[in-house]
Amino acid sequence: MVVATTQSQDIQELISSITDALHKEHLTTVARQINLLKPAQLLKIFERLSHQRRAIVYRLLDKDLALRVFEGLSPVLQSDLVHALQEHDTTDLFNQLAPDDRVWLLDELPATVASRLLRGLDDDEREETSTLLGYPADSIGRRMSPQFVTLRPWHTAAEGLDRVQRRLDTVENVYYLPVIDSGRRVVGAVSLRQLLGADDAQLVETLMEPTMTAEVSEDEEVVARRTARRGQFAVSIVDHEERLVGIFTLDDAVRILEFEESEDVSRQGGVEPLRRPYLSTPVSRLVRSRFTWLLVLAIGATLTVQVMAVFEETLEAVSVLALFVPLLIGIGGNTGNQAATTVTRALALDDIQPRDILRVFTRELRTGFMLGVALGALGFLIAWAFFALNVGVVIGLTLLAICTVAACVGGVMPTIASAIRVDPAVFSNPFISTFVDATGLIIYFVIARAILQI
Amino acid sequence: MVVATTQSQDIQELISSITDALHKEHLTTVARQINLLKPAQLLKIFERLSHQRRAIVYRLLDKDLALRVFEGLSPVLQSDLVHALQEHDTTDLFNQLAPDDRVWLLDELPATVASRLLRGLDDDEREETSTLLGYPADSIGRRMSPQFVTLRPWHTAAEGLDRVQRRLDTVENVYYLPVIDSGRRVVGAVSLRQLLGADDAQLVETLMEPTMTAEVSEDEEVVARRTARRGQFAVSIVDHEERLVGIFTLDDAVRILEFEESEDVSRQGGVEPLRRPYLSTPVSRLVRSRFTWLLVLAIGATLTVQVMAVFEETLEAVSVLALFVPLLIGIGGNTGNQAATTVTRALALDDIQPRDILRVFTRELRTGFMLGVALGALGFLIAWAFFALNVGVVIGLTLLAICTVAACVGGVMPTIASAIRVDPAVFSNPFISTFVDATGLIIYFVIARAILQI
Numbered sequence: 030m031v032v033a034t035t036q037s038q039d040i041q042e043l044i045s046s047i048t049d050a051l052h053k054e055h056l057t058t059v060a061r062q063i064n065l066l067k068p069a070q071l072l073k074i075f076e077r078l079s080h081q082r083r084a085i086v087y088r089l090l091d092k093d094l095a096l097r098v099f100e101g102l103s104p105v106l107q108s109d110l111v112h113a114l115q116e117h118d119t120t121d122l123f124n125q126l127a128p129d130d131r132v133w134l135l136d137e138l139p140a141t142v143a144s145r146l147l148r149g150l151d152d153d154e155r156e157e158t159s160t161l162l163g164y165p166a167d168s169i170g171r172r173m174s175p176q177f178v179t180l181r182p183w184h185t186a187a188e189g190l191d192r193v194q195r196r197l198d199t200v201e202n203v204y205y206l207p208v209i210d211s212g213r214r215v216v217g218a219v220s221l222r223q224l225l226g227a228d229d230a231q232l233v234e235t236l237m238e239p240t241m242t243a244e245v246s247e248d249e250e251v252v253a254r255r256t257a258r259r260g261q262f263a264v265s266i267v268d269h270e271e272r273l274v275g276i277f278t279l280d281d282a283v284r285i286l287e288f289e290e291s292e293d294v295s296r297q298g299g300v301e302p303l304r305r306p307y308l309s310t311p312v313s314r315l316v317r318s319r320f321t322w323l324l325v326l327a328i329g330a331t332l333t334v335q336v337m338a339v340f341e342e343t344l345e346a347v348s349v350l351a352l353f354v355p356l357l358i359g360i361g362g363n364t365g366n367q368a369a370t371t372v373t374r375a376l377a378l379d380d381i382q383p384r385d386i387l388r389v390f391t392r393e394l395r396t397g398f399m400l401g402v403a404l405g406a407l408g409f410l411i412a413w414a415f416f417a418l419n420v421g422v423v424i425g426l427t428l429l430a431i432c433t434v435a436a437c438v439g440g441v442m443p444t445i446a447s448a449i450r451v452d453p454a455v456f457s458n459p460f461i462s463t464f465v466d467a468t469g470l471i472i473y474f475v476i477a478r479a480i481l482q483i
Numbered sequence: 484m485v486v487a488t489t490q491s492q493d494i495q496e497l498i499s500s501i502t503d504a505l506h507k508e509h510l511t512t513v514a515r516q517i518n519l520l521k522p523a524q525l526l527k528i529f530e531r532l533s534h535q536r537r538a539i540v541y542r543l544l545d546k547d548l549a550l551r552v553f554e555g556l557s558p559v560l561q562s563d564l565v566h567a568l569q570e571h572d573t574t575d576l577f578n579q580l581a582p583d584d585r586v587w588l589l590d591e592l593p594a595t596v597a598s599r600l601l602r603g604l605d606d607d608e609r610e611e612t613s614t615l616l617g618y619p620a621d622s623i624g625r626r627m628s629p630q631f632v633t634l635r636p637w638h639t640a641a642e643g644l645d646r647v648q649r650r651l652d653t654v655e656n657v658y659y660l661p662v663i664d665s666g667r668r669v670v671g672a673v674s675l676r677q678l679l680g681a682d683d684a685q686l687v688e689t690l691m692e693p694t695m696t697a698e699v700s701e702d703e704e705v706v707a708r709r710t711a712r713r714g715q716f717a718v719s720i721v722d723h724e725e726r727l728v729g730i731f732t733l734d735d736a737v738r739i740l741e742f743e744e745s746e747d748v749s750r751q752g753g754v755e756p757l758r759r760p761y762l763s764t765p766v767s768r769l770v771r772s773r774f775t776w777l778l779v780l781a782i783g784a785t786l787t788v789q790v791m792a793v794f795e796e797t798l799e800a801v802s803v804l805a806l807f808v809p810l811l812i813g814i815g816g817n818t819g820n821q822a823a824t825t826v827t828r829a830l831a832l833d834d835i836q837p838r839d840i841l842r843v844f845t846r847e848l849r850t851g852f853m854l855g856v857a858l859g860a861l862g863f864l865i866a867w868a869f870f871a872l873n874v875g876v877v878i879g880l881t882l883l884a885i886c887t888v889a890a891c892v893g894g895v896m897p898t899i900a901s902a903i904r905v906d907p908a909v910f911s912n913p914f915i916s917t918f919v920d921a922t923g924l925i926i927y928f929v930i931a932r933a934i935l936q937i
Binding site for chain 1: 495521523526530555647648651652657658675676679680693695711712713714716733734736737738740741744745747748749751752753754757760761762766767769770772773774776777778780781784785787788790791792795798799802805806807808809810812813814816817818820821823824825826827828829832834835838839842843846849850853854857858861862865912913916917920921924
């Protein structure tokens with residue numbers, strides 16, 4: 030932690046001195062300063078600079094360093110930068126990206142800019158990139174690398190090494206070597222390490238091991254999660270006839286997962302994902318990322334006003350009932366959120382599938398009931414002590430009912446979302462709170478009327 | 484998606500047929516069936532079986548397959564299994580794990596079991612494992628691999644390849660090769676790919692590139708995040724004198740991040756992390772993972788009862804005020820959650836540091852104010868239309884104030900937590916809702932009293 034803090038303090042100082050020099054328009058000072066930095070430091074700086082400054086500083090970088098920094102930026106920041114750069118600079122950068130990185134960037138760019146950049150590629154590169162772009166959005170086909178070294182079962186280890194050596198300059202990954210049969214079907218994989226450890230004459234057939242494959246149209250998140258979970262360094266991507274079309278590596282899986290995590294976490298908090306570092310996001314964009322959801326929730330919350338209005342007489346008759354309203358709906362919301370959080374996470378990790386909905390329901394029913402018994406007993410005692418026995422009974426029973434219902438709703442809603450192919454995180458915690466608020470109020474007043482005989 | 488579903492359906496069928504055969508005590512049928520499966524399929528099955536069945540099925544696996552499955556299980560499930568197995572089986576398994584995987588498992592086991600297993604190791608293995616265990620909990624030292632191949636700047640590429648080849652059998656990772664000087668200080672790194680592409684006589688010095696390093700005592704999550712973000716395949720871990728002590732690879736980074744993500748997501752929803760797959764977690768454990776937080780929040784929520792009691796007269800004087808209570812605190816809670824979600828995520832990604840607290844505050848102040856103006860205007864119009872002008876003014880102003888306060892609280896709280904080295908996710912969304920509930924009620928009644936002159 031100490032080291033990390035020191036490093037980020039240095040970065041802060043660097044940024045101050047850079048913005049200072051930019052302010053005084055001492056561009057040569059800035060250029061000298063930044064070209065002495067490592068790519069990792071530059072990336073940190075770029076992520077914290079404002080939009081305009083980022084483009085100015087970027088133009089002052091030496092060509093090699095510029096490419097390395099560009100490659101390290103997230104596709105959204107890359108796209109921001111492309112907008113700010115000259116056509117000439119952009120074409121150069123674009124040509125030097127790996128095919129799958131190019132597709133990430135193209136996904137962010139407006140169609141006109143994207144097609145202009147594609148036209149600037151040479152024929153081979155354009156064809157490779159267009160193939161990837163032909164796969165559906167969110168499919169693993171767009172994220173795989175179409176460059177790889179394949180082996181055949183009848184190759185010797187020496188032949189295999191030779192094949193690797195001949196393609197070292199053009200292929201991104203040579204550590205994972207898929208083995209294919211005469212029909213290009215994947216029959217296994219060999220690692221470069223195995224090849225190095227084998228005798229020259231040993232056949233690939235005897236070295237190879239089963240490998241994980243995924244179909245090119247599978248969802249990128251599903252494949253990325255599977256790759257990461259199994260600690261696989263790479264997996265083979267095949268078409269619907271099981272022929273090899275690409276490989277997908279762990280570093281790309283990590284990139285996809287970080288992106289998806291940010292999306293899930295944001296949605297669960299009822300915010301649209303920012304996709305940019307917080308401090309370099311304009312406040313207007315922060316407002317936009319929240320307003321729609323807040324409005325939807327606020328409209329949903331008007332339900333509670335209607336419920337309260339229906340029971341206005343009950344409230345006026347026993348005014349002490351009003352005192353517990355925030356407490357009861359608060360606890361209901363919390364119980365619902367807890368269940369939703371657990372179930373949404375389990376769905377994301379593929380620990381449960383939509384078809385497990387009945388099991389989820391019974392588990393949440395039992396969990397909610399047990400929580401309700403404990404809190405209800407406590408609520409009963411406290412309300413009895415400070416108010417009256419019958420108030421205690423109302424509060425106790427309401428807590429029992431609210432906890433049970435909230436846990437079930439919180440557990441079942443994300444599962445239903447997943448069943449109808451909607452992101453479960455869309456039934457965010459705020460959404461569930463709002464839903465449980467209205468239901469909780471109805472439960473409360475119905476119980477109160479029955480017990481207090483109003 | 485289609486492929487994934489088909490696969491998991493197969494798994495479900497397999498599990499049914501296995502549990503069925505177990506029920507009838509047809510153990511040889513089960514043994515025949517499971518030993519035909521791939522490790523990946525077995526892992527999925529193990530993650531969904533109950534505690535007891537898992538141990539029975541595990542004992543029926545062939546030895547090699549058993550080791551591969553064991554290695555693939557999460558440390559918590561490994562520890563469950565160790566409890567259920569015979570001493571003899573456990574010692575065997577433990578000996579065959581890599582040193583860093585051993586430490587993951589030891590962290591989960593009770594001290595007596597851990598020391599018994601350590602005693603069963605041979606001297607070299609025990610020393611390596613003990614060294615890792617000597618580093619503080621949560622430090623990267625515990626997660627690194629102490630086995631690696633080092634190069635010197637004056638080695639030729641051919642010498643380098645030779646060194647790799649000689650250690651192929653004992654070293655886990657040979658693709659990342661740190662280069663050290665005579666004082667064991669890291670001066671760069673070479674990839675196996677670079678070594679293969681170089682001429683035999685080329686010096687490592689001319690091949691090597693700067694490499695990311697981390698200090699052995701740094702927090703595991705910080706280093707894992709840095710490794711994953713930069714798409715590094717591995718980083719060098721050094722002691723406080725910058726001498727190489729281990730390497731840390733991307734697959735371990737992924738494992739740590741998945742674990743930390745689950746923890747963050749859970750805490751933000753006010754749940755203790757389950758650490759086991761949802762369906763194989765007993766309901767009693769689900770209850771325990773939620774009860775403490777729920778109780779803390781419920782106690783916090785009694786604040787709202789007190790606030791309501793203080794303003795009981797106001798409520799009785801203008802009973803229409805009660806109708807808006809759930810709506811107002813609901814919107815306040817949502818606004819607070821949105822801010823907390825965004826800021827907590829930015830802290831986790833290292834986009835902001837505790838020292839940025841003032842910038843966070845001003846950004847959230849502006850964001851909250853703008854959201855408050857929009858929702859306040861809407862609330863004013865609706866409350867005016869359905870109730871009265873002065874009620875409209877009260878609701879409008881309250882919404883403006885609540886949104887502003889909630890966004891600030893939601894943004895600042897996680898930042899403070901991070902500053903005092905507490906997990907920001909502990910100031911979970913439910914926590915912030917509860918806090919904002921009480922504050923929101925005070926704001927509401929103070930405004931109502933002033934405007935309605937009660």
